[in-house]
Amino acid sequence: MSKKVLHVLSVSFSIKYFIGNQFKYFKTKGVEFHVACSYSDELMQLSEEYGFKPFPIPVKRAIDPLQDIKSIYRLATYIKKEKFDIVITHSPKGGLIGGIASFFAGTPKRIYFRHGLVFETLTGIKQQLLILVEKLNSATSHYVVNVSPSIKRKSEKLGLNKPHKNIVLGKGTCNGVDVHRFTYRDGFKENDVRVVGFVGRISKDKGIAELIQAWKILKRANAKIKLLLVGPIDERDPIENDLLEYINQETSIDFAGEVSDVTYYYNKMDLFVLPSFREGFPTVTLEASASRLPVITSRATGCIDSIIENRTGKFVEINGVDIAQAIQSYLDNPSLMVEHGINGESFVKNHFSEEIVYPLIEKHVFD
Secondary structure (H helix, E strand, C coil): CCCEEEEECCCCCHHHCCCCCCCHHCCCCCEEEEECCCCCCHHHHHHHHHHHHEEEECCCCCCCHHHHHHHHHHHHHHHHHHHCEEEECCCCCHHHHHHHHHHHHCEEEEEEEEECCCHCCCCCCHHHHHHHHHHHHHCCEEEEEEECCCHHHHHHHHCCCCHHHHHHHCCCCCCCCCCHHCCCCCCCCCCCCCCEECCCEEECCHHHHHHHHHHHHHHHCCEEEEEECCCCCCCCCCCCCHHHHHHCCCEEEEEEEEECCCCCHHCCCCCEEEEECCCCCHHHHHHHHHHHCCEEEEEECHHHCCCCCCCCEEEHHHHHHHHHHHHHHHCCCCHHHHHHHHHHHHHHHHHCCCHHHHHHHHHHHHH
């Protein structure tokens, strides 16, 4: 399978999560990878680590007509020169720039990865503009990989593209999980402090305000509990200042911020919570399950596909009372935590491991 493939993304931060070990896996099968992305030192470091050829180009998340036209022209010229067999685009803006450029360059196979529907939590003109962008990205692509079944259903309901273009890789995800990275504690002592964990952007969309409301309820009834928050503060969707101040000052909350390796932090948790308002497919819930943690999450798009209810975790409404009740039900039943954690590990290994997902990518993307 000798192929020349270009990935187009907005920011280098996404490379590890959207593609990751695919570079190494498919390189052994004769695939040559290039990545077009906004310049950063990280882009250059990852190109050496994963063995792809970088093509730094401005891909701004905000709409900038003049810069966007320049980027499309430069990228189309590069695509024509390199004669790529496949161009794969990611995120709304990467899809816009890469989709138009590869369309005009006449790339024989163009694929858009729909990682989520950003407009779900927006209203008005911004929402309509992003819906239009999704439709345009789909129109310039031969196929659209929806990263979860619920994203596919929502896309078809909204008519974002012709249904025959839609693909879902197995039960979902864009890249699978390297299950070998994740380990788990061998049980816990009866008198241990219970640690409730969260991994993700500290933002409104992730339900942080509602999680903190739940925490205020829980800490009144439980002396030995900790909340461990792992992730960067999101400047594009910031939480209120007084909420951030509470997080930083509350002694029962440990705020780790952005970290380079989350595996260590999953091992400090007893259960995992993601009360998100929207996702594409939340990789963090799969990582938590791979670490044998029971998962509490919402029924939002993407999240609803990431657990088996009452087997690997529990669904909640996104409000403080419901989240607190679900957490308390696990705290009161340690054996259920263990049972759901073990079930979750099997769920991820059987459906979302790289060994399962990569052959599906080979079939649907590279064939």
